[in-house]
Amino acid sequence: MRFGRLFWKFFFAFWLALLLAGVGVGSAVWWHQQKERERIEAERDPLLNGGPRVTLALSAAASVLAHGGLPALRDLVAEWRGERMPRMFVVDEAGREVFGREVGTDLVADARAKATSDDPRRPARLATTPDGQRLLLFVPQVPGERFEPRHDLPPGVGPRPGEPPRGGRPPFDRRGPLPPDPWVPITTGLIASVVFSALLAWYLARPIRNLRWAFGAVASGQLETRVGPLMGARRDEIADLGGDFDRMAQQIQNLIGAQRRLLHDVSHELRSPLARLQAAIGLARQDPAKLEATLDRIEREAVRLDELVGQLLTIARLDAGTRDSRSEPVELFDLAAAIADDARFEAHARGRELTFTGEGEAEGEMRVELVQRAFENVIRNAVKYTAEGTVMDVRASAADGRFVLTVADRGPGVPEADLTAIFEPFYRSPAGQSAGGFGLGLAIARRAVEAHGGRIAASNRPDGGLVMEIVLPFGPAAAAQKMP
Numbered sequence: 120m121r122f123g124r125l126f127w128k129f130f131f132a133f134w135l136a137l138l139l140a141g142v143g144v145g146s147a148v149w150w151h152q153q154k155e156r157e158r159i160e161a162e163r164d165p166l167l168n169g170g171p172r173v174t175l176a177l178s179a180a181a182s183v184l185a186h187g188g189l190p191a192l193r194d195l196v197a198e199w200r201g202e203r204m205p206r207m208f209v210v211d212e213a214g215r216e217v218f219g220r221e222v223g224t225d226l227v228a229d230a231r232a233k234a235t236s237d238d239p240r241r242p243a244r245l246a247t248t249p250d251g252q253r254l255l256l257f258v259p260q261v262p263g264e265r266f267e268p269r270h271d272l273p274p275g276v277g278p279r280p281g282e283p284p285r286g287g288r289p290p291f292d293r294r295g296p297l298p299p300d301p302w303v304p305i306t307t308g309l310i311a312s313v314v315f316s317a318l319l320a321w322y323l324a325r326p327i328r329n330l331r332w333a334f335g336a337v338a339s340g341q342l343e344t345r346v347g348p349l350m351g352a353r354r355d356e357i358a359d360l361g362g363d364f365d366r367m368a369q370q371i372q373n374l375i376g377a378q379r380r381l382l383h384d385v386s387h388e389l390r391s392p393l394a395r396l397q398a399a400i401g402l403a404r405q406d407p408a409k410l411e412a413t414l415d416r417i418e419r420e421a422v423r424l425d426e427l428v429g430q431l432l433t434i435a436r437l438d439a440g441t442r443d444s445r446s447e448p449v450e451l452f453d454l455a456a457a458i459a460d461d462a463r464f465e466a467h468a469r470g471r472e473l474t475f476t477g478e479g480e481a482e483g484e485m486r487v488e489l490v491q492r493a494f495e496n497v498i499r500n501a502v503k504y505t506a507e508g509t510v511m512d513v514r515a516s517a518a519d520g521r522f523v524l525t526v527a528d529r530g531p532g533v534p535e536a537d538l539t540a541i542f543e544p545f546y547r548s549p550a551g552q553s554a555g556g557f558g559l560g561l562a563i564a565r566r567a568v569e570a571h572g573g574r575i576a577a578s579n580r581p582d583g584g585l586v587m588e589i590v591l592p593f594g595p596a597a598a599a600q601k602m603p
Contacts, residue, residue, distance in 0.1 A: 136315035143311055173258045174240050180207060180256050181246035188248045189217060210255040217254065230257035326350060326357045333364060342372040381544050385431060392420045392427075430559040433492075434544060437566035451481040451522045451593060455494055455515045462498045470507040473498075477515030481522040483593030489567035490591070493575075496560035497526050497587045504530035505584070517593070524589040532579045541577060564589075 176199075184192045192209065196218075209217045210230070216222045234243040234255060243257035329349040336344040345368065346361040353361075396417055403413040459475035466473040498513060505511045509529035516523050533541055540546050542565040545558040561575075568575045573591040580586055 132315065132319060136311055139315075140311035171240075173242055176207060176258070177242075177244045177256050180209075181244045184209075184246040184248055184254060184256070186249070188250065193218075207256060207258055210257075212253055222259075226257075226259055227255070230255055233257070323357070326353065326361065330361065330364060333368075337368055337371070342368060342375060344368060377543070385545075389424070389427070392424050396420045427559075430563060433563055434559065434566060437489075437563070437570060445486070446484040447487050448482060449485050449487045449490065451483070451490070451524075451591065452477055452479055452515055452517070454487075454491060455513070455524055458491065458494045458498055459513045462495075462502050465499070466502045466505075466511070469502065471502060471505055472510040473502065473513060474510060475513045475515075477513075479515075479517045481517040481593045483591075485571055485591075485593075486567075489570060493564040493567040493589065494524060496564045497524075497575075497589065500560050501526045501528035501530070501585070501587065504528055506530060520592055520594050522591045522593050524591075526587045526589075527580060527584060529584045532583060532585050533577065535579065538577045538579075542575070 180192060180195065183195045187194075189209075196207070208220065208222055208226075208230075210222060210227055211217055214224065214227055230243040233241050234245045234257070243255065245253060246256055247253050326346075326349070329346050333344050333346045333349075345365045347365045350358045350361045399413045399416040399420070403410050455477065456475055459473060463473040463475075501511050501513075505528035511526070511528045514525045514527075516525075537546075542561050544562040546562075565575050568589055568591065571591055573589065575587065575589050578586050578588075
């Protein structure tokens with residue numbers, strides 16, 4: 120199965136929509152997690168530890184310090200060794216830790232701010248010794264733990280570094296992270312799908328609307344309508360459909376134009392013999408003595424009208440593809456030689472010569488009447504237009520299943536711009552207006568040749584004259600090229 124360009128556009132657009140939806144859902148979840156992390160960080164004290172055990176320890180230390188001073192507090196801390204108690208810092212008003220441990224200025228500043236709070240569970244306290252010295256008591260926060268193990272205890276006392284406190288549970292926050300809202304990915308995916316669907320609908324509906332408008336315009340008679348400029352830079356099956364529509368509209372316009380020209384030309388060609396018939400009838404009524412000559416004139420005009428109508432019917436049947444005769448075996452070399460022999464007598468009567476060269480075999484199933492008419496029209500047309508006292512050449516050859524008939528005259532030729540127009544009905548070269556005829560012979564020849572899958576072309580000879588070339592497939596090569 121062959122995938123078109125429209126398939127790949129849909130494929131990439133589908134995966135782009137999935138990618139955008141995934142990015143949107145991921146961004147929404149990340150944003151939710153960031154907000155949740157900020158909430159948790161806002162609820163926990165980033166510097167100081169808290170909780171019931173810390174509050175109890177700070178209250179006990181403040182009471183002991185107020186009654187017994189620093190020696191009593193030192194004894195209390197010594198008694199707490201080995202117990203699961205928080206590590207407490209004691210800082211004087213100068214910012215020095217009274218037990219000689221290092222402490223950061225930010226931590227001390229934050230502890231002083233918390234110590235002045237009215238919250239009874241505040242993680243820092245201000246205590247006064249019996250001699251009036253004010254000291255700051257606080258327990259620092261260790262990230263990820265509610266209580267930090269005592270790393271400064273003597274060896275063998277308390278938990279080892281890296282171990283959780285004995286007898287306790289793993290640390291945890293007071294409130295765990297909230298689960299993501301299920302509507303976040305659903306809403307994000309819905310928005311992405313709606314946007315993708317809207318873009319896809321617009322991408323497909325716009326050219327279809329243009330095509331619908333173009334069909335309506337052509338149906339109303341505006342045959343010059345084209346949708347190619349409206350397609351822009353599209354390169355897919357819809358753009359190809361627009362190109363097919365433009366070619367169809369152009370062909371319809373050409374056919375209707377040709378039909379109108381044919382109708383005009385037919386009416387013009389019929390008017391002349393009918394006018395001569397009326398004139399002859401009028402003369403017969405005025406002078407009965409000339410009745411015999413008048414009847415001869417009427418007979419000639421009737422024959423002329425019959426010939427014109429017959430040629431018009433032939434063109435009409437060929438254009439419609441009607442088979443008015445059956446295919447029969449024919450030898451093309453023999454047919455061309457016979458027609459050339461008949462035309463040679465006519466050429467001699469006009470003071471011209473005709474030579475025929477060509478030998479071989481080219482037999483095929485064809486509609487003999489049409490092929491004969493095509494050959495005869497081309498050869499007799501050359502006899503009509505070639506100059507008096509000259510020789511016209513007719514050559515026949517066959518190769519690769521194709522029969523080629525070439526007819527070269529010594530006439531005035533045809534302007535280069537009109538080499539294709541001479542095959543249109545009622546066309547007559549400006550140099551051959553006096554030769555007579557209806558201008559239908561070459562039009563019939565072209566349609567007859569094309570009906571058998573062949574072609575006909577004209578070109579000017581370098582030394583003067585016109586060359587007509589007919590190419591017809593024969594034998595097995597003609598089977599696939601014949602018009603049904």
